[in-house]
C-alpha cells in the first residue's frame with residue numbers, strides 16, 4: 001500500500017490531476033456557503049460584462065447573470081449528475097452481471113444476449129432514443145447516460161463473478177445450505193466491489209462528458225437551472241461576440257475530465273504489476289552495451305570467439321548477473337554444445353552474441369565477442385544488422401512463437417533472403433522453396449504458402465532451420481531448437497543439422513539442457529551453472545569422466561548415458577538466483593562434496609589441455625585423465 | 628471468403644431484430660396514448676383515428692411491434708408529421724451528410740491514432756512518447772463540442788481561414804473543394820477523441836507485440852528496425868487494434884450529433900435532436916433504427932477485415 005502511494009505521488013501528472021480535481025470538488029461542495037451572487041437572477045442591463053470586471057470576476061452571461069456563481073453551481077450539478085449516473089450504472093450493471101455470472105447457464109445466456117444487443121448500438125444514439133422517449137430533462141438525461149453504461153458494467157462484473165462463483169469457498173457456502181441471496185451478498189459481492197470501483201473510475205469521466213453533452217444539445221437540464229453542458233449550449237449563440245461565456249464552462253469540463261483521467265491513469269499504472277517490473281518496456285533494436293574497459297583480446301581461435309562475456313539484467317536497483325565472464329569459441333565445421341538448467345544463462349549467452357538480449361533490462365557490461373576479425377560487442381547497429389542472419393544466424397525454440405503468425409512461411413523466408421540480397425521476389429521465392437526442400441519438407445512448393453499455425457511442430461522447426469540457412473551463414477546459434485518436439489522428430493532434426501554442418505562447414509553453437517542431445521551432435525561441450533562455465537571439454541571425454549560434480553549429476557539424469565544404468569536422478573535443490581551470489585562456488589548448496597574452502601573465495605576455471613573445470617575437488621583429476 | 632461474409636450477415640439478423648425490439652420497447656415507454664404522442668399538435672380526432680388504423684396503435688404491444696416491423700421491412704418507416712415527408716426519405720438525405728463527416732473522421736482517427744500509437748511505442752519513454760501521451764490525454768478529455776466551438780473561434784472568426792459552419796457555401800458553393808473546406812474543422816473536432824483512444828490502444832498493443840519472440844526472430848534475420856516496427860509489429864498489433872476501430876466507428880457515428888449541432892452540419896444527429904425537441908416520435912424511431920442497423924453492417928465489415936488479416940480465424 002505504501003509502495004502504491006509512493007508510485008502515485010512520483011507520477012507528477014497524476015498528482016497534478018488529483019490536486020486539480022480535489023480543488024474543483026471542494027469548491028463544488030462549498031458552493032452553497034460561498035459568498036456568491038444568485039446564479040439565476042437576471043440583470044439585462046448588465047449583459048455580457050467581460051471577465052475580471054468589478055463584482056463579476058468571470059463576467060456575466062447573455063442575461064446578465066454572474067458567471068462565477070453560475071459556473072460553481074453548474075459544476076456542482078454536473079459533478080452530482082455524473083456521479084449519480086455512475087452509481088446507477090454501477091448498481092444495475094453489477095446486479096445484472098452478478099446474477100448472470102452466478103447462476104450461469106440459461107440465465108447467463110439470455111442476459112448476455114441482451115447485453116450484446118445493447119452494445120451493438122452506437123451508444124450516444126441509444127441515449128438519444130431514451131431521452132426521446134422520456135422527454136428532455138436533467139433526470140431523464142441522467143437515466144439515459146446511466147442506462148447506456150449498464151452493459152459495460154454488466155459485462156465486466158459478470159466476467160469476474162464467473163471466476164469467483166466456482167471457487168471453493170463459494171461451493172462450501174452452498175453445501176452449508178446458505179441461500180443464493182446470502183452467498184451473493186456475503187461471498188461474491190465483497191470480491192467484486194474493487195472491480196466495480198475501478199470500472200467506475202474509468203467511466204465517470206465519460207458520464208460527466210455525456211450528461212454535459214446531452215445538456216449541451218438542450219436535452220438535459222432545462223433553464224433556468226444550468227449544468228456546465230447547458231451553460232455551454234446557451235453560450236453558443238454568443239460564441240463570436242462574447243467568447244468568455246463559452247470558454248468558462250468549457251474549460252471547467254476540460255479540467256474535471258482531465259483531472260479524472262490523469263488520476264485514473266496514475267492509479268492504474270501504480271496498481272499494474274507489469275509496469276512496476278518493467279515487463280511492458282519495449283526492447284531496443286540491439287542490446288545496450290555499457291562496457292567500461294577495453295574489450296579483452298580473444299582467448300582462442302575460432303570463427304566465433306567469446307571472451308569474458310558479461311551480460312546483466314538491471315531491474316530497478318537489482319543486478320542479475322546472467323552471464324558472468326563466459327569464454328567460448330567455435331571453429332568452422334565444429335559443433336559446440338552449451339548445456340545447463342533453465343536460468344543458467346545459456347540462452348542469454350547465445351542471444352548476447354548478436355545483441356538480441358531484450359534491453360531493457362539486458363545490458364552487456366563487459367567482454368568481447370569476435371566474429372572472424374570483427375568485434376561484435378559495441379559494433380554500430382547498422383553493421384551488426386548486416387551480420388545478423390547473414391553471417392551469424394539463429395534457430396530458436398518453439399517456432400510457433402518465433403515465426404510471425406500472420407505471414408506465410410514462404411514470405412518469411414523471402415524476407416530473410418531479401419534483407420541481405422538484392423533479388424526479385426520471384427527469384428527469392430524460388431530460393432525459399434529450395435531451402436524448404438533442403439530441410440526435407442515434403443511438397444515444399446505448396447508448404448511455402450502455409451501459415452505457421454497450419455504446420456506441425458517438427459515442420460515449423462524445419463522452417464526455422466531453413467530460415468537460418470537462407471544466406472549460407474558461417475555460424476548458427478541454435479537455442480534449444482528441439483525442446484518442444486517429440487523424440488523421433490527431434491532425432492530427425494538433429495541428423496539434419498548434423499548433415500548440414502558437414503556439407504557446409506557450418507559452425508554450430510547448440511544450446512540445450514539435455515545431455516542426450518549433446519552426445520548425438522556436439523564435438524565439444526561447455527556446462528553452465530549460474531551464469532558461469534563450470535566445465536568444458538570434448539563431448540566424449542566429458543561424458544566418460546565428468547570432472548565437475550554438477551556435470552556428473554546432469555549426465556546421471558539421462559538414462560541411456562548414465563553409466564549404462566537406468567537411473568533418473570533429479571538434482572535436488574534449485575539453481576541460485578543470480579542477483580545475490582555468495583562468494584565461492586555457486587553449486588555449493590547442492591553439492592555433496594562441498595568443503596569449507598569451496599565458499600571462501602572465487603574458484604578459477606582450471607584448464608588442462610582441451611578440458612577445463614571450475615571445482616576444488618573435481619570428480620576426475622584432469623591431469624591424470626590427460627595422461 | 629464469400630461464405631464467411633454470408634455467415635456473418637446471417638448471424639447479424641438476430642442482432643438487427645434485437646435492435647428493433649430495443650428501440651420499440653424504449654419508444655413504448657412514452658407515457659400516454661401513443662397516437663396522441665406521435666401526432667403532438669396535429670392530434671385531431673380524425674388524425675388519431677387514421678394513425679391508429681395505419682399503425683395498429685390501439686392493438687396490444689406485440690401486435691404493434693410486428694405491424695411496425697412489417698412496415699419497415701417494406702421500406703415504410705412512417706411519416707414525419709413535423710416535416711410532412713416520409714421518415715426514410717428524410718433519414719437517407721441526412722445520413723449521407725453524416726456519413727461524409729463521420730467517415731472522414733473515422734479515417735483520420737484510424738490513420739493518426741495508429742501512427743501516433745506506433746511512434747509512441749517505438750520511442751517509449753522518449754520525448755515523442757511523452758508528448759504524444761500528453762496530447763492523447765488532452766484529446767480524450769476535451770468535450771468535442773467545446774473543441775469545435777474553440778476551433779470556430781480561432782480558425783474561422785479570428786484567422787478567417789475556414790468557413791464558420793454549414794456543409795456548403797450558401798452562394799456559389801456546392802463543389803468538392805467547397806465541401807472540403809467546410810468539412811475540415813468538423814471532421815477534425817469529431818476525430819480528436821477517437822484518435823486519442825486509438826492511439827492509446829495502439830501504443831499498448833504495440834508494446835505487447837514488440838516483446839514477442841517473433842519480433843526477436845525478425846531482428847535476428849537482420850531486418851532493419853523501421854521494418855520490424857512498422858511491418859512485423861504493426862501487422863500483429865492490428866489484430867487487437869481493428870476491434871477498437873470498430874468501436875470507434877460507432878463513436879464517431881453517434882458523436883457526430885454534437886459536431887453537427889456546433890457546425891450546423893445537416894446530418895442525421897441534428898435531425899434527431901430537432902425531432903426529439905419537436906416530439907417527432909416516428910422520425911426518431913426510424914432514424915435510430917436506421918443508423919444502428921448501418922453500424923451493425925459496418926461491424927461485419929470490421930470482422931471481415933479482421934479475418935483477412937489473421938489467417939488463424941476460421942472463415
Ligand code: SF4
Pocket residue numbers: 548549550585586587588591592593594595598603614615616617618
Ligand atoms: S567447488 Fe566445492 S562445492 Fe563447488 S562443485 Fe566443487 S566440490 Fe562442490
